[in-house]
Amino acid sequence: MKRRNFLELSALGFGGLMLPAVPVFGDIVTPERMLEQVDPALKKRLADVALNTAKSKGANYADVRIGRYLQQYIFTREQQVQNIVNAESYGVGVRVLANGTWGFAATSDVSDKGVARAAEQAVAIAKANAKLQKEPVQLAPVPGYGEVSWKTPIEKNAFEIPVGEKADLLLAANAAAMDNGANFVNSALFQVNEQKYFASTEGSYIDQDIHRIWPNFTVTAVDKASGKFKTREALSAPMGMGYEYMIPKASEKIKGPEGTGLVGYRKAYDMLEDATLAAKQAKEKLTAKSVMAGKYDLVLDPNHLGLTIHESVGHPLELDRVLGYEANYAGTSFATLDKWKSKNFKYGSDKVNIFADKIQPGSLGYVGWDDEGVKTKKWDLIKDGVLVNYEAIRDQAHIIGEKESHGCCYADSWSSVQFQRMPNVSLAPGKEKKNVDQLIAGVDKGIYIAGRGSYSIDQQRYNFQFGGTTFHEIKNGKIVGPLEDVAYQSNTQEFWNSCAGSCDESDYRLFGSFFDGKGQPSQISAVSHGSAHTRFNGVNVINTARKI
């Protein structure tokens, strides 16, 4: 665990309040300060100091990231605001190639002197480590883009909305849940703004302003007589959007399956509506039928399937994992290079088309350029069920015969070294017109699963067990009632080969992970996964009820 500038909320004295353990970087500042921007001309001057110093000390390549990372997190429970965190982290990271080896150093001293010293240190580290290097680093070519800028296309900057207004929305959602029978409710709003300036000796000076938002809650229902308790999580998605995501819009709602009352939210969330339903469903879970273990056809909601894609496709196709760089922590991958080279490795059925991208509007991964100055794009990972590509950055592209990087390099802070991270990885919707009720109509014995639950998968990404937030039994093409104690266990390749098709494009929406972890010291990143409702046949379902 990385400890520098890393304040767990519990360390701030808020332990034991059921707050999630989320990382907060940097110093606590006032909300007004978060609206300030650093002048690009100043950043360019500092960047040139870093690049020139690195070159003069013997670097063949250098890049510099001047980053201002802002976070505002609001936490509430029932009728009270528990905590508001406003954090800012500002500094510079310099990465160099000298003697064919990487070196990296970072500093919070954003002055000519501080930046130059970091550049010198980075070159010194590269030269020291070069003695242990077997082969020199090879970088895929990238054009110099000159002075350019990019901004997440937001309508309303969440940081401009008064904190009180945002806290009131969370408290109103809590009240909606309590009024509808919840015993407890914890809610939170996470907002992130990365102001990143990247420059490299390739001739790029890239200024980017990136926004992300995630509203979330957990509703708890307790039955004192039986001593049972059940929770229902929000069915929101973390998004690469501004505060417009928090304003309900009828046109962004997709009706869930008949008999569930569920609503899918595309690019606008209705927190009050979801909290109201959540309270009813949490109570319903207390008396819901316990699932009979066995084989079922599963119909998975995009708000659930997103993390299944994340774990069973996104991670195993990270090229650094495939090569062994993550062996001690996250693990390696079953999707080895020989399988890819064979050109006929059936990752899934012919209905499975999975693509990677960093350009989907509204997604968490959407940026103009990645953290090593590569223009972002879209590419195929699995085509008609066959494995066709990986996720690679500049120093890996040559290993898989690519002429350019995929543009998925990322660092979670100016003080962290950038490395290969998961781009958005999404399942293409079906081509045939179909809504979720039509998809369910073909299922004789099945389970409909929505929302995130427990996600566990092995270190090579073969065997997984996933839960969910809500479960509904499907009999003879219809939802017949809620189920509980459901988890499905499968093998990645077997699971994706059981894919029997998805709803059409109109059903497609994004889900994602706001705090995906990787690396040692650990870094977080945010990534989206799009899909439409999808059916998987004959999946092994277990019953998770126990007595202690």
Next chain:
Amino acid sequence: MAILSKEEAQAILKKALGYSKADECEITLTGNVGGNIRYARNEVSTSGAEENVSMAVESRFGKRSGVATINEFDDTSLEKVVRRSEETARLAPESPEYIELLGPQQYTATKAFFESTNKVDPAYRADAAAKSIAAASAKGLTAAGFLEHYSNFTAKMNNKGLFAYHPSTSVDFSVTMRTEDGTGSGYVTQDFSDIGKLDTGKASQIAADKAANSRNAKALEPGKYTVILEPAASIDLLQNMFYNMDQRNAEEGRSFLSKTGGKTKLGEKLVDERITVYSDPSNLEVPSSPFAGDGRPQKKVTWIDKGAVKNMYNTRYWASNKGAVSVPPPGNIIMEGGSQSLEEMIKSTKRGILVTRLWYIRTVDPQTLLYTGLTRDGTFYIENGKIMYPVKNFRFNESPVIMLNNLEALGKPQRISGSLIPPMKIRDFTFTSLSDAV
């Protein structure tokens, strides 16, 4: 200036507190200096050094509270951070869970700072990695490892007379070794306060042996097995249990310690009577901070006494609200064990499975503390006291509460993740499926 002495920290805190105009003010000063080295494919991939000192000021006017932080310590900056916390406090809503700051406290003496760890330099790190890589190369294996060390201090002062200071050091080392053909994998992890106790070459030998011996594992049917869990395998499950012993959650009916009718399991037998678990900041093997984040003294607290729930932790607000004894969450976990070594435990096992590491552990049901996850990096079949052959990895679905009821034997406790945990022999551990992962 990253690791300040008690006197230096006290001087800065006094000066900052002098600027306070609030009803109540508490200031926490923390610092750390550390470094790390990471290697994979038998070469160093990244290494770095870090240093940071930070101050957090909490000011209170009545029941309103505000926090501000800073990492500059000249007089102007100190005054600025105090003012900023006061401005934030004035704007904050009144906290319904307000409780007055603590006054002067008595803290247990602990020895957690070791100069050996404090003086580690890049050359030490490179050498530590080289020794580990050499252990891999000697057996034709591929190593991926990570070593991280820190010196830290925390100091706290408030205007009610509280002052606390605690310096500490730590080192964490882990390595995974894999066979060239990818059919075998072995792991070891160790952590210490005193880096003098760490020998990365010797530790890596354990991972190397496990990797070499785990080639071509056989598949056993999933089901209920007697297992020997090494401390590195059981620690996460146990931490998930002991860090979930919050009194408020239990009384609110949303914990594994909740009972019907809004009652809790406090005082009741929960697990096998050979299980006794406590925390103690002054333990020499696993020293921890003598005070909690809110300044409460950490004392020796027994959580499970001969199988029964003895204490639950709480916040000061909840303790006062419920008229309960105020108990901070544990700083370490010490589980009493026996005298048997791991080898002796294997010798006394008729049939069982030795588990090196459990991975990707996630909650399945918070009510029963049911967790799922997988074995990894060294899973072996034991028959008639001998390790017979490596077996394929399993997925488990198990609750630590059930596991500690199915206890067969406890070995000699070892340090793992800052806690002392014995190797444990458990019957009927539930493996629900097989994994092809190596």
